[in-house]
Amino acid sequence: MTNQSSLKTLQQTPVGARPQTWLHRGTVEIFPHATDKASETENLEDLLTKINRPLRVKLGIDATGTDIHLGHSIPVRKLRAFQDAGHTAVLIIGDFTARIGDPTGKSDVRRQLTTEEVRENAKTYLDQVRPILDFDTPNRLEIRYNSEWLAKLDLAKILELLSTMTVGQMLEKEGFDIRYKAQNPIFLHEFLYPLMQGYDSVAVESDVELGGTDQKFNIAVGRDLQRHFGQKPQFGLLTPILIGTDGVQKMSKSLNNYIGLSEHPNNKYQKLQATPDNLLESYFELLTNLPLDSLPTEARDKQKLLAWEVVKHYHGEVAAAEAKKAAESAGQQGEIPEFSLSGVEFPARLASILNLSGLCKSGGEGRRKIQEGGVKLDSEKVSDAETTFQNPEELHGKVLQLGKKNFIRLIP
Secondary structure, three states: OOOHHHHHOOOOOOOOOOOOHHHHOOOOEEEOOOOOHHHHHHOHHHHHHHOOOOOEEEEEEEOOOOOOEHHHHHHHHHHHHHHHOOOEEEEEEEOOHHHOOOOOOOOOOOOOOOHHHHHHHHHHHHHHHOOOOOOOOOOOEEEEEOHHHHOOOOHHHHHHHHOOOOHHHHOOOHHHHHHHHOOOOOOHHHHHHHHHHHHHHHHHOOOEEEEEHHHHHHHHHHHHHHHHOOOOOOEEEEEOOOEOOOOOOEOOOOOOOOOEOOOOHHHHHHHHOOOOHHHHHHHHHHHOOOOHHHOOOOHHHHHHHHHHHHHHHHHOHHHHHHHHHHHHHHOOOOOOOEEEHHHOOOOEEHHHHHHHOOOOOOHHHHHHHHHOOOEEEOOEEOOOOOOEEOOHHHHOOOEEEEOOOEEEEEEO
16 A cells, blocks of 8 residues: 655755755765865765756665565655655666675675566565655656666676776675685676676766665765766765664564565554664654654654654555554554464464464364454454465564454564
């Protein structure tokens, strides 16, 4: 579900207006950033006040999986801010680069995806970012797939790209440096990833590229390649890496500390209203448009407001109200008992999971409760007693409900 009205919530700002807080909110670094007047064109904020045309602002998303989580939404939200300031968002779906996979932060080579896998993954991406970006205003959004130009590169052009960097420069990339020192293999095709992502900037003539702090190397490569091909180098704008719901490590599906954009609103609400106190300020700054000086003083009130605002943005006010009511009826203040599926043999009937989790005394009782309409999965009633799941990933993070008061969250 998407909330089209949420696409109109921010104040529209004409091109050339002073960016003020929208540029710097949730921004870690903008580079280059010259301060002397002789180099004022190398200062993005000054450029924004003087430019007489929309800037082309690039964000690339590799289709390496089917789900986008709130951590991925941060640069997308910054892309929306540029749209609202009158600039053109260039959203690149990395259907070609995803076949290699970004080696950033990886201690080992990534499995190469097939074309079919990438195509299936890419199908869901636009639906997931639709509540964030302005898809309606003319000339505010370009959606590009980098196979459009990367698949057409011949060997001569690839050799030209390779000639722009040395092995030493590549090994300065953090992940490569760590792997090289640990004597872990680095394959030659992985060296192509930063060059191909950088070539995206050349292909779309990017003025600004957005990315998390782990993307600085790749963005800088884009600047070098633009210079090589006679273009004015883009600015880089880095956004922070979102800490996950555990309050410690970065948000990641593999760490089970994430909130997916496509998750059911009730599930989103439950997780967000349990946000650790140490994350509340950053979550408000990075995931909402609320003024940070007008937040409630009590942590519990902040948690509830955060859950309401995020769910309302992605799913609308009606869904947010239903999610709030469901959370209150749970009576757990957002803390739902968890049940690990690690001991469940798949394929598994939902009736069996009801039994194994302790919600029902037997599989037969589970079947009967389903037939009576007393079982819900992520607030959706299950009516077929034969409902079967092929693998635990289908249930990862979902809330299983029996009656009005019995809830469990299913985890790996």
